[in-house]
Amino acid sequence: MLRFEGLEIAQSGFRLRADLEVARGARVGVIGPSGAGKSTLLGAISGFVPVKSGQIMWEGASLLPLTPSARPVSILFQDNNLFPHLTVAENVALGLRPSLRLSAGERARVGDALARVGLEGLEDRRPAQLSGGQQGRVALARVLLRARPILALDEPFAALGPALKAEMLTLVAEICDETGATLLMVTHDVGDVEAIADQTLLVAGGAVSGPHATQALLADPPPSLRAYLG
Amino acid sequence: MSPRAARLCALGAGGVVALWLLVLNFGALGAVAWRAEGFSGLRSADWAAVRFTLTQALWSAGLSVLLAIPLARALARRTFPGRGLLITLMGAPFILPTLVAVLGLLAVFGRSGLVNQGLGSVGVSPISIYGLHGVVLAHVFYNLPLATRILLQGWGTIPAERFRLAASLGFSPWQMFRQLEWPMLRELVPGAVLVIFLICLTSFAVALTLGGGPRATTVELAIYQAFRFDYDMGRAAMLALLQFGLCAAAALLAWRVALPAGLGGGMDRPVQRFDLGRGWLDGALIALAALFLLTPLGMIVARGIAQVPVLPPEVWHSALRSLMVALGATAVTLVMTLALAHAVLALGGARGAALEGLGLAPLAASSLVVGTGLFVLLLPVTSPRDWALVVTMLVNAGMALPFALRLILPGLREVQATQGRLADALGLHGLARLRIVTLPRLRRPLGFAAGLTAALSMGDLGVIMLFAEREGATLPMQLYSLMLAYRQADAAGAAVLLLGASLFLFWVCDRWGRGRAEV
Numbered sequence: 023m024l025r026f027e028g029l030e031i032a033q034s035g036f037r038l039r040a041d042l043e044v045a046r047g048a049r050v051g052v053i054g055p056s057g058a059g060k061s062t063l064l065g066a067i068s069g070f071v072p073v074k075s076g077q078i079m080w081e082g083a084s085l086l087p088l089t090p091s092a093r094p095v096s097i098l099f100q101d102n103n104l105f106p107h108l109t110v111a112e113n114v115a116l117g118l119r120p121s122l123r124l125s126a127g128e129r130a131r132v133g134d135a136l137a138r139v140g141l142e143g144l145e146d147r148r149p150a151q152l153s154g155g156q157q158g159r160v161a162l163a164r165v166l167l168r169a170r171p172i173l174a175l176d177e178p179f180a181a182l183g184p185a186l187k188a189e190m191l192t193l194v195a196e197i198c199d200e201t202g203a204t205l206l207m208v209t210h211d212v213g214d215v216e217a218i219a220d221q222t223l224l225v226a227g228g229a230v231s232g233p234h235a236t237q238a239l240l241a242d243p244p245p246s247l248r249a250y251l252g
Numbered sequence: 253m254s255p256r257a258a259r260l261c262a263l264g265a266g267g268v269v270a271l272w273l274l275v276l277n278f279g280a281l282g283a284v285a286w287r288a289e290g291f292s293g294l295r296s297a298d299w300a301a302v303r304f305t306l307t308q309a310l311w312s313a314g315l316s317v318l319l320a321i322p323l324a325r326a327l328a329r330r331t332f333p334g335r336g337l338l339i340t341l342m343g344a345p346f347i348l349p350t351l352v353a354v355l356g357l358l359a360v361f362g363r364s365g366l367v368n369q370g371l372g373s374v375g376v377s378p379i380s381i382y383g384l385h386g387v388v389l390a391h392v393f394y395n396l397p398l399a400t401r402i403l404l405q406g407w408g409t410i411p412a413e414r415f416r417l418a419a420s421l422g423f424s425p426w427q428m429f430r431q432l433e434w435p436m437l438r439e440l441v442p443g444a445v446l447v448i449f450l451i452c453l454t455s456f457a458v459a460l461t462l463g464g465g466p467r468a469t470t471v472e473l474a475i476y477q478a479f480r481f482d483y484d485m486g487r488a489a490m491l492a493l494l495q496f497g498l499c500a501a502a503a504l505l506a507w508r509v510a511l512p513a514g515l516g517g518g519m520d521r522p523v524q525r526f527d528l529g530r531g532w533l534d535g536a537l538i539a540l541a542a543l544f545l546l547t548p549l550g551m552i553v554a555r556g557i558a559q560v561p562v563l564p565p566e567v568w569h570s571a572l573r574s575l576m577v578a579l580g581a582t583a584v585t586l587v588m589t590l591a592l593a594h595a596v597l598a599l600g601g602a603r604g605a606a607l608e609g610l611g612l613a614p615l616a617a618s619s620l621v622v623g624t625g626l627f628v629l630l631l632p633v634t635s636p637r638d639w640a641l642v643v644t645m646l647v648n649a650g651m652a653l654p655f656a657l658r659l660i661l662p663g664l665r666e667v668q669a670t671q672g673r674l675a676d677a678l679g680l681h682g683l684a685r686l687r688i689v690t691l692p693r694l695r696r697p698l699g700f701a702a703g704l705t706a707a708l709s710m711g712d713l714g715v716i717m718l719f720a721e722r723e724g725a726t727l728p729m730q731l732y733s734l735m736l737a738y739r740q741a742d743a744a745g746a747a748v749l750l751l752g753a754s755l756f757l758f759w760v761c762d763r764w765g766r767g768r769a770e771v
Binding site (some may be wrong): 068070085090091092095099102103108116117121122 | 400670680684
């Protein structure tokens with residue numbers, strides 16, 4: 023279970039509070055107006071944004087003392103999820119060993135992960151030689167190998183067209199099924215949430231509320247969300 | 253390695269480098285002052301040296317930039333075959349060994365050079381290249397290309413759309429200049445003048461060869477003479493303090509005016525302009541500049557290339573020594589720069605900026621002052637002459653550090669900004685991060701910085717003159733003694749060898765940096 027206990031994030035002229043919990047294995051969309059703090063919330067969970075007070079707990083232990091890589095979190099950012107000078111296989115292998123010194127068995131696992139996301143045979147390409155959708159798949163193959171219990175997506179597929187994005191979301195859902203990961207997905211597109219997230223966190227007015235049942239929330243949105251949805 | 257340990261490592265390594273820079277730039281000065289045992293009074297000749305230093309630096313900086321403005325403008329707006337090559341060659345004087353440039357200028361403007369031959373054939377008495385105008389000529393030869401590159405980049409920053417807009421509004425050429433080009437110049441020119449002024453303040457080899465005598469001695473040259481010929485440490489120390497004061501004042505000024513970057517960076521394609529008249533004026537300017545810059549080098553190569561295979565063995569030995577010094581200096585510079593750059597970013601904020609400032613300090617340091625200081629520090633422990641090459645290597649590494657730092661720090665900053673979070677999220681820290689992420693991403697600036705350092709060090713004639721005897725000479729020093737001995741054929745051959753070695757070192761390193769084109 024992921025718990026925010028009296029969490030407060032403060033940056034210059036910006037405050038965000040959260041006091042709630044998300045069940046293990048849940049698939050949660052994170053929505054709200056621009057600048058409300060959706061990415062900041064994910065940044066705090068993954069260790070990139072300092073917390074002013076309160077706690078973030080996972081399975082009863084605090085995440086705050088941990089460095090980003092020690093947290094039980096895989097995060098995909100809006101961009102820069104791959105190193106452009108490394109091959110596809112190397113980019114994925116970083117999820118197993120940051121030193122890139124892989125055993126034969128580990129190398130085979132990298133190959134399996136790439137096959138799982140449909141990128142067989144592209145091991146030696148570099149990111150620039152791939153399409154946007156393929157790049158997303160490489161990042162997801164690494165998520166698969168890291169197998170962290172929390173998967174945080176900060177709009178990594180925002181630049182993709184609708185069909186490709188739907189494809190990626192299906193893959194994300196499958197990966198969550200296979201690894202049992204808890205999904206937190208920031209998005210601007212309510213359709214994304216409806217597609218794979220049964221619960222939703224609403225970030226607005228300096229506070230995080232929820233989790234709400236997605237269907238009920240969208241059927242009868244509170245004023246802050248209504249203003250955003252238009 | 254944990255992130256905290258990695259951070260501590262960066263700070264520790266940066267601290268060591270910072271300490272070394274303090275010793276090099278300030279400790280050496282202290283040692284000189286301490287050793288001086290009471291300052292002997294400065295003679296009027298010393299004040300003349302100060303006056304001459306300032307005068308020649310002002311003339312050199314002013315003329316270089318003044319001439320660079322129309323030249324850069326012409327280059328910025330004209331397309332012609334060989335434009336790219338010419339601009340690339342404009343970067344070459346920076347890595348051109350000073351003595352080679354001097355020899356080239358002598359071949360054109362010297363007593364029996366091209367110009368005097370021409371004048372003689374029409375019965376005009378010969379002009380002399382020695383003295384103030386010779387020193388200024390050599391400095392302009394050196395710095396006109398640098399100034400041109402700085403300003404050319406300035407022209408490149410004016411968006412093409414703005415010229416289009418100006419054309420559609422029917423701007424006159426004067427309005428075009430006033431509204432578009434003048435604001436850019438006002439921003440860049442002070443910095444360009446200061447950079448060149450600073451470079452010329454510490455000029456040693458040019459003054460040594462084209463200046464000298466009571467009327468054309470720089471402070472740097474006076475330090476050398478007090479140290480080497482009079483062995484008057486008190487005077488050398490006073491002069492060193494004076495020189496330090498001059499440089500520090502200029503550097504403080506430069507600190508307030510943001511210094512432009514004239515190295516590296518793509519010189520963009522010419523901006524399409526709509527206010528071009530007939531091109532003869534621009535064309536004449538470009539041709540004159542090319543003639544001025546290329547003839548001396550062409551003369552040297554033409555005179556010396558046949559002599560290279562028959563150079564005496566001691567020249568080849570000194571070349572080998574110089575090569576080792578250059579490679580050592582390159583390695584030391586790169587390690588110091590990486591350590592310092594990581595520490596600057598790890599500290600961040602004002603403290604990071606202060607550390608960065610310390611890294612740029614050698615720009616204002618005089619290598620003769622530093623050399624004198626190191627000599628004094630070594631004297632109680634060992635015979636300084638035995639360490640001539642090591643000291644030269646370390647001083648060269650320090651001299652190149654500001655340039656390397658300016659090339660590498662922005663690159664590192666960008667790597668951290670774009671890929672730092674991803675590396676953190678994946679637990680890439682310490683050496684693994686350096687090997688897998690940082691070094692591959694920095695390959696280009698690293699290669700360029702390595703090339704600059706190697707070439708600068710290969711061609712440097714400075715601190716070695718304080719330490720070495722003839723048998724331990726580097727190639728530039730050997731070249732200088734050939735020039736003194738009027739062995740002109742050997743000197744020309746050695747100059748071609750030196751030029752070739754410097755350019756080759758630069759080319760190899762830079763080429764390595766450009767290796768992975770697909771990134």
